[in-house]
Amino acid sequence: MSDDALRVPRIDRIPLALIPAIALLALALIPSLPTWVTLTVAGLAMGMMIFIMASGLTLVFGLMDVMNFAHGAFITIGAFVATSVLIPLAGWTQADSLWMNLAAILPAILAAMAVAGALGLVFERVIIMPVYGQHLKQILITMGGLIVAEQSIHVIWGPDIIPLPKPATLRGSFIFGDIAIEKYRVVAVIVGLAVFAAMFLLLNRTRIGLLIRAGVEDSEMVESLGYRIRRVFVGVFVAGSALAGLGGVMWALYQETVSSAMGMQVMILIFIVIIIGGLGSVGGCFIGALLVGLVANYVGFLAPKIALGSNILLMVLILLWRPQGLYPVAKR
Amino acid sequence: MSNLLALAGVNTHIGHYHILQGVDFVVPRGGLTVLLGRNGAGKTTCLRTIMGLWKASAGRIEFDGSDIARRSTPAVAQLGIGYVPESMGIFAGLAVRENLALAARSGPLDAQRLEWIFGFFPALKKFWNLPAGHLSGGQKQMLAIARAIIEPRKLLLIDEPTKGLAPAIIAHMVEAFRELKRTDTTILLVEQNFNFARALGDTVAVMDSGRVVHTGSMTTLAEDQAEQQKLLGLSLDLHQ
Numbered sequence: 417m418s419d420d421a422l423r424v425p426r427i428d429r430i431p432l433a434l435i436p437a438i439a440l441l442a443l444a445l446i447p448s449l450p451t452w453v454t455l456t457v458a459g460l461a462m463g464m465m466i467f468i469m470a471s472g473l474t475l476v477f478g479l480m481d482v483m484n485f486a487h488g489a490f491i492t493i494g495a496f497v498a499t500s501v502l503i504p505l506a507g508w509t510q511a512d513s514l515w516m517n518l519a520a521i522l523p524a525i526l527a528a529m530a531v532a533g534a535l536g537l538v539f540e541r542v543i544i545m546p547v548y549g550q551h552l553k554q555i556l557i558t559m560g561g562l563i564v565a566e567q568s569i570h571v572i573w574g575p576d577i578i579p580l581p582k583p584a585t586l587r588g589s590f591i592f593g594d595i596a597i598e599k600y601r602v603v604a605v606i607v608g609l610a611v612f613a614a615m616f617l618l619l620n621r622t623r624i625g626l627l628i629r630a631g632v633e634d635s636e637m638v639e640s641l642g643y644r645i646r647r648v649f650v651g652v653f654v655a656g657s658a659l660a661g662l663g664g665v666m667w668a669l670y671q672e673t674v675s676s677a678m679g680m681q682v683m684i685l686i687f688i689v690i691i692i693g694g695l696g697s698v699g700g701c702f703i704g705a706l707l708v709g710l711v712a713n714y715v716g717f718l719a720p721k722i723a724l725g726s727n728i729l730l731m732v733l734i735l736l737w738r739p740q741g742l743y744p745v746a747k748r
Numbered sequence: 749m750s751n752l753l754a755l756a757g758v759n760t761h762i763g764h765y766h767i768l769q770g771v772d773f774v775v776p777r778g779g780l781t782v783l784l785g786r787n788g789a790g791k792t793t794c795l796r797t798i799m800g801l802w803k804a805s806a807g808r809i810e811f812d813g814s815d816i817a818r819r820s821t822p823a824v825a826q827l828g829i830g831y832v833p834e835s836m837g838i839f840a841g842l843a844v845r846e847n848l849a850l851a852a853r854s855g856p857l858d859a860q861r862l863e864w865i866f867g868f869f870p871a872l873k874k875f876w877n878l879p880a881g882h883l884s885g886g887q888k889q890m891l892a893i894a895r896a897i898i899e900p901r902k903l904l905l906i907d908e909p910t911k912g913l914a915p916a917i918i919a920h921m922v923e924a925f926r927e928l929k930r931t932d933t934t935i936l937l938v939e940q941n942f943n944f945a946r947a948l949g950d951t952v953a954v955m956d957s958g959r960v961v962h963t964g965s966m967t968t969l970a971e972d973q974a975e976q977q978k979l980l981g982l983s984l985d986l987h988q
Contacts, residue, residue: 623849626842626846626849626850627850629839629841629842629846630839630842630846630850633839633840633841633842634837634839636801636821636837637833637837637839638850639801639820639821639822639825640799640801640821640825640831640833640837641825641850641851641853641895642822642825642826642853643822643853644820644822645822745841
């Protein structure tokens with residue numbers, strides 16, 4: 417083997433370069449710098465929120481080979497649970513105090529993640545476990561689970577769209593000369609980066625992360641080494657559901673409304689993201705989410721008529737270039 | 749010499765196929781037993797059934813005095829059984845270091861044992877931080893075996909370690925296995941390369957059509973051309 421082989425291979429930087437490349441292309445096409453900055457921050461914020469919602473699903477798919485179409489239900493449930501916590505605390509969320517806003521939002525987020533995680537646990541034990549390894553049945557039963565969850569939300573919270581105003585201190589924008597950047601979008605970027613950093617450290621610096629990465633490649637061999645991989649499956653499923661709950665809260669506050677269909681609506685973007693990223697790859701999911709967010713915002717501004725199809729087009733182009741996604745996971 | 753592993757009347761079904769049809773053989777403690785047989789005889793199924801990766805539909809698999817036929821794969825591995833599958837089962841995206849660290853269930857890697865392994869698999873030290881997917885076929889096989897012995901095991905199940913390897917690497921493997929035999933590890937080896945098997949084997953079991961049709965000492969079988977012809981359909985000297 418040559419000396420080149422002795423070097424630790426670098427991270428494939430070509431997909432990473434796509435993000436600045438698309439941003440620079442948009443800069444050339446968008447005449448106004450403030451508009452470009454606004455769209456870029458909006459795209460990054462949207463991408464971060466999609467990443468939070470999608471990261472759990474891509475790990476579940478990679479590790480358990482499960483196509484969970486009901487992932488959207490955890491997003492919706494998270495948003496509704498947070499709404500139930502925030503509405504009685506409206507006085508705190510509408511106060512001009514960051515601390516009072518946080519005192520309302522943090523319990524709402526924790527409650528949303530706890531309920532979505534608990535629901536994920538029940539879902540994995542009752543619905544997913546009997547259909548491991550049977551993709552067609554997984555699609556049918558998880559779609560059924562999504563419908564049941566949506567109808568249950570109608571029963572508990574009613575069929576109407578519920579308004580959910582942003583906390584007072586997160587409304588408005590930071591102004592830099594002619595450039596206005598929405599505060600909430602900055603928060604979304606920070607939270608998304610924090611989630612990505614936490615997942616990166618967990619996966620690359622801990623033993624459980626090592627186990628998850630090995631399990632994504634070859635779960636049978638992990639079992640042959642003496643690890644009960646099914647326990648890891650359950651843990652990842654619950655964590656992924658809880659993250660979906662967090663993403664649901666963030667998405668609901670971004671849209672300032674909550675509806676029983678919100679999970680289903682965002683699932684299309686989530687599937688695009690995890691396919692673009694490479695099924696099972698958290699890093700790929702992160703890059704894919706940012707690409708989707710940026711493209712949706714740029715195309716929405718430049719060519720609104722094709723905005724709806726822009727992400728499908730992005731997915732097609734990426735799959736033509738890399739059929740296994742940006743960062744394919746080596747599977748046995 | 750007592751037996752560490754004993755299979756009695758083991759049957760395995762995969763879907764509608766009846767693969768193992770009453771397998772009986774023993775693996776003496778401290779020795780190296782070679783499982784021989786033509787392609788499709790059921791050797792790999794036998795190892796996978798012992799590991800619990802496929803469940804025996806009937807029969808007993810007794811390991812160190814207890815029946816393990818109904819135990820889960822992790823429970824079987826935790827008894828001290830290391831497994832090297834035919835596919836090697838290395839984690840391509842994980843570094844050599846990470847592959848070994850994962851196999852060391854009881855805690856951090858033992859530096860002394862690691863040096864012992866590097867003694868016969870020096871390439872692993874050289875490529876310590878390289879993703880295992882970048883190793884050559886022989887190096888991957890070394891890693892797969894090193895992973896199985898990174899902690900002391902009572903029994904090693906190794907499926908065709910020389911498959912697709914160059915003669916020079918096979919000679920290196922023979923030395924590595926001799927070193928391994930000096931420890932008290934019991935080994936059950938599935939092998940098609942008879943020179944490799946003859947150089948290392950103490951006892952032999954020959955499988956055909958899902959059954960064990962011969963057991964005995966390797967020396968005896970290696971010297972009996974007629975028996976080789978009868979059991980395997982060809983002289984083992986040609987079967988390498």
